[in-house]
Amino acid sequence: MDYFKSFAQELFSTNFETPPSSIQFIDAALSCTSPHFAPSYTDPNQKRIIRRHLVSFLQDYLSFKPSIDAFMHDDGTSVNLLNANGELQLSSSTPSIPLTIWLHESYPFIAPIVLMSTNTTYPIYDNHPFVDSSSGAISTFYLVNWKYPGCNLSDLVHNLFKIFSHNHPFYYSPSTDDFFHPSLASRREAVDRLSCTLHYDMKELLSKTHEEVEELSSLKEHMVRRVIVAEFSVDESENEMMELKERVKILTDEADKLSSWLRDKDQDLSSEYKIEDEFEAIDENSKILLDSIAADKATEDLMYSLDKAVEQGVMPFGTYIKQVRLLAKEQYFGRATLEKMGISLEWLH
Template structure:
């Protein structure tokens, strides 16, 4: 079956399997544009299929699919061009066929999104009186010649600036702006990540400072309580000094009060023991300096040692009595 007959049978079919094109004038325009497309690009073939729009609605449309050669160095680009149900008022829908593709696809291509849909200035500025399918494919060839959608080893084929069309210049401008935006976006994302890191560090420092301030507050309250306690003790000491001020006549032993007679006896024995210890030390120094003969020193030491022994024995007896109680 020839290409023209296939298109005529598909467009003018009156069975329940008819396509979604309803206007007779529209069908003749589609026939004319498709015939021109297949005459200019023999690698493309007509086909019929169900197209699902983004809103979920399904329509039965004509499409042209095949491999588009953009240059001798670059691999061909598999395309599917869907003729919209409101063509030519609406632009065709073009996809790069990503299934069974031999080459990896650029992740952030300026004209091909992740699903393979093509977005170009020609399609965005579609004009039913000036635009057609054949010119669209010519534009795609120029577009992909210097911005191929696939990773491959080869050089880009740039057209000299003096002979580029307005549409191609616009596509190149869009491409440059896209890559600039991608670079700036990556840099901005890096800066945002760095700022997030700084914010996290500041939050950590904020928490550390909050804990430190809480600790300092607790320390301040503790010191305040201690200051109040010391102030009370100072007042007690001042009151004591007012009672026993200089010039008053009182026994020094009255400054220390024991809890009971037993405690007072321990206190007296302890004072006597310390006094005897000091006296023995003084005798030792006197012998060293030659102020006292050894015979006299030994005589006094025997007496003092006996008294000290008795004093300590008395204190030990009191301690044993306390332990027994």
């Protein structure tokens, strides 16, 4: 490409008294037939439209200069494209914006590719609504809705001027705030401003949504843990219920056996029946032991009742002492009788 530029400059220096202008460079580029340096525009009508648009644009924006270079598409295809590069100055109080406008090989039916240089003193806003901070690619309502013949390069840059005046792509400290009344905006400018506002609102909404998603994810994990605990508790309850059912079955069987035994004994269950009659001593000593144990236990129970009566104040202390002495005396003689018979007092415990 540098060779082609030098060739075009040398050619026009030979044929003209003054150095070649931007118009002469465009004409030389579009008329070049070298397979290595010719731009990727083949249709004569397309070339005439490109020339007209570029000339008009360069007359409106003198800070831009034409050039021709190799452009690499996202799919890896390399093509020679005309481009205009320069700086867009919004005002004396704001930094200029370095732009390169590439004319697509299907221009003007496909919008030009507008890139902003990322190698500048000022960094680009990370979340700018129209500029990709990593690549410098610019995408606006005008470019997205590009349609020939209603769109051209001059109007495109004019639209960029309006957009960046409202929302500059660089981080910088403005000295004053430009006043702008909404009634002065055109329909396209209003759409761009609305897009900008919606962009920031969407970023804020996405940030809040992300926080809510994280909270819900945390809640989900907590609920999953609770479900696991609940399932474990249910399993334990089911196992316990099965054990209880088995226990009930065993007790039911035992009750059936006991009922069967009572029926076999054919006992009279009237009020005169005494449960003590079911226990029979095998000899005299056993009978004495059984009676002594019963009497000793009854004495213990009676003493306990007397203790409670004194504590609750329903029995005088003197009466309590008298009764306890009598009971203790009877209990002593009963235990002495057992010792004389050679029966251990462990039976009483």
